[in-house]
Amino acid sequence: MSHLVSIDAAALAAGQAAGDFAASSAAARARLLRALADALEAERESLVPLAEQETGLGLSRLDGELDRTAFQLRGFATELERGAAHRVEDDPAVAGAPPAGRLRLTRVRLPLGPVAMFAASNFPFAFSVLGGDTASALAAGCPVVVKAHPAHPMLSRKTVEIARRVVEQQGWPEGVFQFIEGASVETGVRLVQAPAIAAVAFTGSFRGGIALADIAARRPRPIPFFGELGSTNPLIVLPAMLQRDAKGPAAALAQSICQGSGQFCTSPGVIVVPAGNAGDVFVSALAKALSAQAPQRMLTEGIRSAFDRGVSAWADSSSVRALLAPPARGAAAPSPFLGEVVAGDFIADALLHEEVFGPAALVVRVASNNQAIDVLQTIGGSLTVTLWGAEDESEETRALVRTASQIAGRVLFAGVPTGVAVAAAQHHGGPYPASTQPWSTSVGYAAMDRFLRPVALQDAPEWLLERQGVPC
Missing domain, CATH: 3.40.309.10 (Aldehyde Dehydrogenase; Chain A, domain 2)
Known part of the structure; x- marks a missing residue:
């Protein structure tokens, strides 16, 4: 029972941090992401051998995967600095009655809130604790609750230590980055059901993903489930x-x-x-x-x-x-x-x-x-x-x-499908059963869009417009 209580506590802490984190500047979140990338690289000599011990994927492969993880953290930081998270569309007022006439409309994007992130087994860095789902959620302004994968628990804990240290050093509340463990089905279910969780990012088996997606949909207040479930890649x-x-x-x-x-x-x-x-x-x-x-x-x-x-x-x-x-x-x-x-x-x-x-x-x-x-x-x-x-x-x-x-x-149209570039034009998703949300991607900078919800502000006061898309 204490284990399940810790899941509730992690989700609650993320929920308490969500408002201020959503209202933070793009520059502040970019600094956080760059600091996480720097810290990963600084701990390379301890992290890569630990990953090899638990996964057997090979030192060269794992060293390159750590590079990829740092690259995508910095990539999302750059996207933030370019204004990707706080994109604004502004339609000035037009005199007359609708549909030709209108009041001023300003479309902004708001972070969804705490994201439950299920780490994957096959990429212990790039799709795990500080992988693409975590990077894109933090970039969007959403706290994360990372569920470790039992295939590499020691590496996960070590990476969490690094992340928590950076979060503290950057002056963020600890709720911005939360972590839970547990290999049981009950652990995942409890996390998806936690009231503070606003979205789920999942990479794993088809059966496990579909079961959790159903739970997310049957909550009293359903939440989006972004699941990558499996693919034969013809x-x-x-x-x-x-x-x-x-x-x-x-x-x-x-x-x-x-x-x-x-x-x-x-x-x-x-x-x-x-x-x-x-x-x-x-x-x-x-x-x-x-x-x-x-x-x-x-x-x-x-x-x-x-x-x-x-x-x-x-x-x-x-x-x-x-x-x-x-x-x-x-x-x-x-x-x-x-x-x-x-x-x-x-x-x-x-x-x-x-x-x-x-x-x-x-x-x-x-x-x-x-x-x-x-x-x-x-x-x-x-x-x-x-x-x-x-x-x-x-x-x-x-x-x-x-x-x-x-x-x-x-x-x-050339090459092989293994090897997924992190880029603005990348799309890593697909129609069911490959993923639960075919219009979303878990790789590339559009992954941030999963965790941002559009809101139209009609005749907004000047003080709000001056925030240029940053939530208040």
């Missing part, structure tokens, strides 16, 4: 690409499938390849390149067990031909898996549409462009769709691009 190999090269792209794709042991939300899980000899060459090259990969151990026993179950379900399907043997369950690290299925069987079997989180993919062989479109429509919402070989315009290419754009938040 990659379409068009004939034009096969005519140029097969082995090079196959090697890049194999590396993408196995990057981080496949524990990326953008890992390509469905590879659509034309039937025929050219497609056979590509699939053979992909299988060979994958067999040479050596994924590291997975983050948790639960993730590994789910991966083994998912691969077994694919391999046991009568319509799937295993191109690589399923991984041995007793091995410390998983081996990559690749299966092949014809488009008709894939479309008909809902089990094959489910994400398998880890170094595994299904090759779907299609007989036509229209069948490739049918595969995309069957998969539904995805964070990404990649189209290789769409450089030349045609009716068929336009149809594929149209379909890809309808089901994905990001459409790639």
Whole structure:
């Protein structure tokens, strides 16, 4: 019970700090974000080895991820200094009756309030305690209550120590940054139900996310739930690409499938390849390149067990031909898996549409462009769709691009979907089931918009207008 009381206390403290934090200047919040970035980098020598100890993701990868985390903290600071949070739209008064006439209208944006931030397992820095959700919420003027992920508890606590020290040094009330732990379902439920919480940012499993989204919607006063839930990230190999090269792209794709042991939300899980000899060459090259990969151990026993179950379900399907043997369950690290299925069987079997989180993919062989479109429509919402070989315009290419754009938040025409840049034009979201709010992004500077609510001020007094969008 004391654990649950601490959740209520954290949410209450965030609620008490929300008003003053919302009314703070962009410059003050930018200083906070830059100070957090500086503090992270100053503690690199202790943080990165600790992250490696808990996750096994590799020192080089984790060192780069810390750089990314500091980069996005500073990036949101720069956006604040450019006026992104306090953007104002002003329509002067026009004489006469509506609709032609109007009183003066000034549209501003207000912070929603305390944000419950669920840290992710697969990015212990960039999507964790001081990751993108925390950075964007603080930039928007919203206090955060961070729920640590149990996959890296020691790193989370160490990062929290750093964050709390910076918050205190910058003169902010402690309610601006709150932290809770707990691996139980009850912990997450209690946090989402806490009356002071105004929004939720979640990255995790589909089942867990949907359950929490339902709880957020059934509160006495429902709150927005920004959930990134899972994605198969289909990659379409068009004939034009096969005519140029097969082995090079196959090697890049194999590396993408196995990057981080496949524990990326953008890992390509469905590879659509034309039937025929050219497609056979590509699939053979992909299988060979994958067999040479050596994924590291997975983050948790639960993730590994789910991966083994998912691969077994694919391999046991009568319509799937295993191109690589399923991984041995007793091995410390998983081996990559690749299966092949014809488009008709894939479309008909809902089990094959489910994400398998880890170094595994299904090759779907299609007989036509229209069948490739049918595969995309069957998969539904995805964070990404990649189209290789769409450089030349045609009716068929336009149809594929149209379909890809309808089901994905990001459409790639070169490269692989793993590796998500932090930029103003980035969109990391997608239609259901990839995310619960397809118009929002959890990566890039538009992520701040999730936590800002528009308000129109009609004939506002001059003192309020002089605040230039900063809440009072």
